[in-house]
Amino acid sequence: MKRDTIADYLALQRDPVYANYFRQSGTLPLVLEEKTLRDWSRKHDQPLGLVFDNSPFYLVLRDLVAPPGKPPFAYARVIHTGGKAGAVILPVYRGRAALLRHYRHASRDSVWELPRGFMSPGEPLRGTAARELWEELGADPEKTAFTLLGQVQADSGIIAARAEVYLAELSMAPTERPADPTEGIQRVRWADRAALRDMCAAGEIVDGFTLSALTLWTAAEAR
Secondary structure, three states: OOOOHHHHHHHHHHOOOOHHHHOOOOOOOEOOOHHHHHHHHHHHOOOOEEEEEEOOOEEEEEEEEOOOOOOOEEEEEEEEHHHOOEEEEEEEEOOEEEEEEEEEOOOOEEEEEOOEEOOOOOOOHHHHHHHHHHHHHOOOHHHEEEEEEEEEOOOOOOEOOOEEEEEEEEOOOOOOOOOOOOOOEEEEEEEOHHHHHHHHHOOOOOOHHHHHHHHHHHHHHHO
């Protein structure tokens, strides 16, 4: 059965969890009248509304925006289910941080990055950090001190939600875990600060979440 993307979109707008994403702005006002949305969609033969639902992870919206003095146009964005992007974890043991060599479908390439993951429904982000630390690194969250370093919005041009960044100070070495092909994790590297700086300078670390987390860590240490 074909979904009514505009009806789903208007229902989402009425949901208190997502109301913040429908705030009006004088710069890019949202068109929220059903008739106008349907007329524009038919005229231009383009979809509007909640065009893709990848729950429980994220939703893709295609809004109609009407800047003052200009004709309306469609503008896509990604919002995360529940309004939270998830958690990024910076695991540190004896002065070295853990990086994962991770194969990513979007780029069809392998990258060095910190553990991270989507929030499960109803899960606090501190719980997401603990779960992902165990699932991706094999570190016991019960023997780890977590500190919230801040938040990061990976791509403010298209992604709405922010992820929380946690420093995870391990009191014991993680359990050796075999590579998980379903996760795309290929290997783990422990790097001290000098090695991390060298990897960033050489372009070996390009993941936005990881670069942001390392910056937040440096800023926290400088305070």
